Every structure is written in structure tokens, then in C-alpha cells.
Amino acid sequence: MAFNAAVVLEVRLTGSDTNGGGFQTGASGTDWSLQDAAQYSVTDGVTAGTTTITSATANFGTDVVGNIMYVQGGTGSVVAGWYQITSRTNNTTIVVDRSTGLTAGTGVTLKIGGALQSPGMAGGVLVSGGSVAGNKVFIKYNASPYVITTNGTNVSGGCAVPPSDVYWSGYDTTRALYTIQAHRPTLQLNSGVSSANVMGGTNNTYYLQSLILDANSQTSSRGAFQTGEFFYVKAMNATTAGIFNNGDSGKAFLCEATGCTATPIRVAFCHSCVAYNNTLTSPTNAGAFQQNGLYSSVNCIAYGNNCIGFTTFLNINCTSYGNSLAGFDAINQTTICANCIAENNATTGYRTNVGRITLINCASYNNTSGRYGSGGGTLNGDVNPITGSGSFFTNAASQDFSLNNTAGAGASARAVGFPASFPVGTNLNYHDVGALQHQDSGGGGSTGISRARGASGF
Numbered sequence: 001m002a003f004n005a006a007v008v009l010e011v012r013l014t015g016s017d018t019n020g021g022g023f024q025t026g027a028s029g030t031d032w033s034l035q036d037a038a039q040y041s042v043t044d045g046v047t048a049g050t051t052t053i054t055s056a057t058a059n060f061g062t063d064v065v066g067n068i069m070y071v072q073g074g075t076g077s078v079v080a081g082w083y084q085i086t087s088r089t090n091n092t093t094i095v096v097d098r099s100t101g102l103t104a105g106t107g108v109t110l111k112i113g114g115a116l117q118s119p120g121m122a123g124g125v126l127v128s129g130g131s132v133a134g135n136k137v138f139i140k141y142n143a144s145p146y147v148i149t150t151n152g153t154n155v156s157g158g159c160a161v162p163p164s165d166v167y168w169s170g171y172d173t174t175r176a177l178y179t180i181q182a183h184r185p186t187l188q189l190n191s192g193v194s195s196a197n198v199m200g201g202t203n204n205t206y207y208l209q210s211l212i213l214d215a216n217s218q219t220s221s222r223g224a225f226q227t228g229e230f231f232y233v234k235a236m237n238a239t240t241a242g243i244f245n246n247g248d249s250g251k252a253f254l255c256e257a258t259g260c261t262a263t264p265i266r267v268a269f270c271h272s273c274v275a276y277n278n279t280l281t282s283p284t285n286a287g288a289f290q291q292n293g294l295y296s297s298v299n300c301i302a303y304g305n306n307c308i309g310f311t312t313f314l315n316i317n318c319t320s321y322g323n324s325l326a327g328f329d330a331i332n333q334t335t336i337c338a339n340c341i342a343e344n345n346a347t348t349g350y351r352t353n354v355g356r357i358t359l360i361n362c363a364s365y366n367n368t369s370g371r372y373g374s375g376g377g378t379l380n381g382d383v384n385p386i387t388g389s390g391s392f393f394t395n396a397a398s399q400d401f402s403l404n405n406t407a408g409a410g411a412s413a414r415a416v417g418f419p420a421s422f423p424v425g426t427n428l429n430y431h432d433v434g435a436l437q438h439q440d441s442g443g444g445g446s447t448g449i450s451r452a453r454g455a456s457g458f
Contacts, residue, residue: 002130019114027066032113039113047105287311352377
């Protein structure tokens with residue numbers, strides 16, 4: 001047996017890693033995980049090697065059904081485990097989701113309700129309970145970070161390695177997936193915790209959302225390393241990688257990476273993400289959005305990095321500004337850039353090392369070494385080039401990368417995107433060049449990323 005697919009775990013900085021920590025959504029009982037302390041806490045539990053657990057003093061009510069229960073200790077030195085209560089027989093007897101296997105358990109600690117305290121322990125509960133696809137972990141925002149004190153995984157105070165097919169999301173006031181939260185909880189490596197992934201599971205495919213992952217500049221650290229999905233995740237101060245996938249299958253949407261000294265973002269597919277102020281220790285041929293796994297970037301922004309902005313194979317409506325190397329570089333691959341802007345980069349706007357690059361409706365301005373440069377590669381074509389006479393942006397110094405309406409500058413990148421109409425032949429074109437779309441007077445609205453706001457995030 002295993003947890004029901006509707007089981008949801010709760011993590012709060014004010015909780016305890018010996019609480020029950022979870023509840024099955026829709027169960028007949030009461031969700032006691034949405035509080036700091038356990039609702040039931042006794043030390044006279046009895047296990048009999050079956051799914052039945054008893055206590056003479058717990059006085060179990062019908063409210064316990066659906067809750068996750070912490071079981072540990074007693075005469076049999078029961079190893080800590082978490083079990084889902086599936087039914088209540090009477091006020092002294094309950095039934096759990098699977099056999100405890102503890103025939104010698106008497107005087108056992110039982111705790112029902114109360115949130116967990118650390119994300120690492122939430123990973124441990126999922127493993128202990130036998131998670132299934134659809135299980136969720138919600139981490140409540142606190143102004144103080146969840147400090148990770150050990151590089152051990154799925155233990156109290158450790159790094160989290162969620163099993164595959166579970167949702168792992170921060171929240172502010174309302175628990176919800178795929179939501180732009182007002183505040184995101186921060187998971188932070190403590191000083192001295194090296195060789196650690198804040199969120200790990202190299203080959204695990206899970207859904208990571210609404211979290212700030214601070215590697216705190218610790219040695220050999222990553223923000224996140226998994227093969228699934230990243231939504232509204234910020235990785236910062238990583239020394240090995242910020243947001244990183246294994247197997248070239250990860251997907252990132254509305255994510256950011258900053259303060260990283262290696263590989264800020266490397267996933268297979270990236271949409272509406274920002275990489276900024278990353279200071280790579282080996283910037284040559286490295287991108288803030290990096291190849292060798294990152295196949296496409298759409299509506300993404302790279303600015304203020306001491307490396308190339310993008311080394312992605314396919315770049316659509318991306319903006320590269322103020323980077324210390326090229327804005328876009330094909331390196332050793334065949335690359336297409338369409339509707340992109342390269343401005344104020346310290347070498348060229350677009351470049352090939354030994355690869356090939358095709359530019360379609362791409363704009364450039366004020367790149368130190370000009371629009372295009374070759375390190376031995378080939379420019380396949382530069383179709384409908386846009387060369388600005390001034391900055392394209394409203395206020396790039398303040399990270400406002402919306403298009404201004406200055407003739408020869410932002411105005412030249414408005415409503416000129418490729419293709420000229422979509423679907424082709426419909427004569428409908430509201431497509432700008434660059435990561436942001438302008439709003440015409442008299443109605444409509446902006447689409448794409450509304451603004452990149454530096455260290456404060458989206």
C-alpha cells in the first residue's frame with residue numbers, strides 16, 4: 001500500500017519534523033496539518049504487525065480519518081514512519097494504509113496533525129509513506145529562510161529529493177499550484193554545507209513551483225537538479241548550477257537565476273525566464289541560458305551577466321542586454337534566432353564559434369564589436385535585420401525591457417515580428433521583436449514577461 005494520491009503535506013517553519021504533517025484532500029476527517037502543533041500526541045501506542053494501531057488514551061475521534069500519523073519509538077524501538085489513517089474503529093483503535101510490520105511495538109509515540117518543519121523531512125515522509133503520482137507538498141512562506149543544515153537527503157534539516165510525479169510548491173496565504181504568489185519561501189544552504197542540491201533527484205521527474213532556492217555560494221552547490229518541470233522558481237548563488245536538468249528533458253517557465261558562478265539555467269525548454277547578474281568563473285563559451293541541454297528559449301531575458309547571454313539552439317523573442325560576451329552565440333551548434341534583440345553587449349550581438357547561425361527579424365544596437373562576429377563559424381542568413389539608432393528599451397538600466405516608441409529605436413521593433421501574420425495569410429500581426437510586447441493606445445494589453453525587476457524578481 002501507499003499514500004492516497006490526494007495526500008497533501010504541509011511544511012511550516014513553525015512546525016515539527018515529528019508531526020504527522022499531512023492530510024488526504026476530500027477525506028471525511030479534519031485536516032489537522034494546517035497548524036504548528038499535533039492535534040493528537042500520545043506515547044502509549046501499540047502496533048501488532050498489521051494495519052491496526054491502538055492507544056488507550058488517544059480518544060480517537062472521527063476527525064482523524066485522512067490524516068497522516070507519525071509513529072516512532074516504544075519497546076520495539078520502532079523506526080520513525082508516517083502512515084495514513086484510513087478508518088477509525090473506535091476511540092482506541094484506528095486502521096492505517098499499510099502494515100506497520102512492528103509486532104513488538106508498545107509504548108509507541110503517535111502524533112496526528114501539525115505541519116512538518118523542514119522540506120528535507122517532507123521528502124522523507126513521501127519516501128516513508130510510499131508516495132504516488134499526484135501527491136503534493138506545500139511550503140508556507142516565512143520571512144526567515146528554511147535553513148538546510150546538512151547535505152543529507154530526505155532527513156530533518158536536509159536537502160529534499162522528491163520522488164517522481166509529485167508537486168512541490170511554495171505558497172503565501174493560499175495553497176494553489178501554478179500561481180504567482182505574493183511571497184515565495186526561501187530554502188537556503190547553511191554555511192559549510194557543500195556538495196549539495198537544495199532540491200535534488202537527478203533522474204526524478206517532479207513539479208517544482210514558487211520557491212526561492214538559495215545555494216548561499218557554498219562549494220559545489222546547485223539550486224535544483226531534476227528532470228521535470230520548474231515554474232516560478234528562483235535559483236541564486238549556486239556554484240555548480242542554478243536551474244539544471246538531467247537527461248535534457250526539463251522545462252522552465254517564469255523562472256530566474258542570479259548570482260550563480262556556473263550554469264545559471266540549463267533545461268531543455270525555457271519560456272519567460274530571466275538570467276541576470278551571474279558571474280561565472282569560466283565564462284568563455286558559457287551562456288546564462290546554456291546549451292548542451294537547453295534546446296529552446298522563448299520570451300527570455302539575459303542581462304548583466306559576465307558571459308554570453310544565450311547559447312541556446314533556438315531563440316524566439318529573446319532579449320540579451322549588457323552581457324560581457326556576445327548576446328547570442330551558436331558555439332558549435334546550428335542555431336536559429338528569430339525576433340531577438342541584442343543590445344549593449346561587450347563583444348558582438350550575434351556570434352558563431354564553429355557552428356552556424358540564422359538570424360530572422362533580429363535587432364541589434366550598441367554592441368561593442370558590432371552586430372555579428374565569427375570565431376570560425378557560419379552566418380547562414382540575416383533576414384530582415386533591424387539595426388537600431390538608439391536603445392530599444394524604455395529603461396534598461398532599471399531593468400525595464402519594454403519597447404520605447406522612439407523612431408529608429410523601440411518603434412522599429414514594434415509590430416514587425418516574424419511571421420508577418422499568424423496564422424499565415426490572415427493579415428493579423430501584433431507581434432513585436434524582443435521578449436516584451438507593447439500595448440497600443442486605446443486598448444489591448446501587454447503580453448509576455450511584463451518586466452524583469454532585478455534582485456526582487458518578477
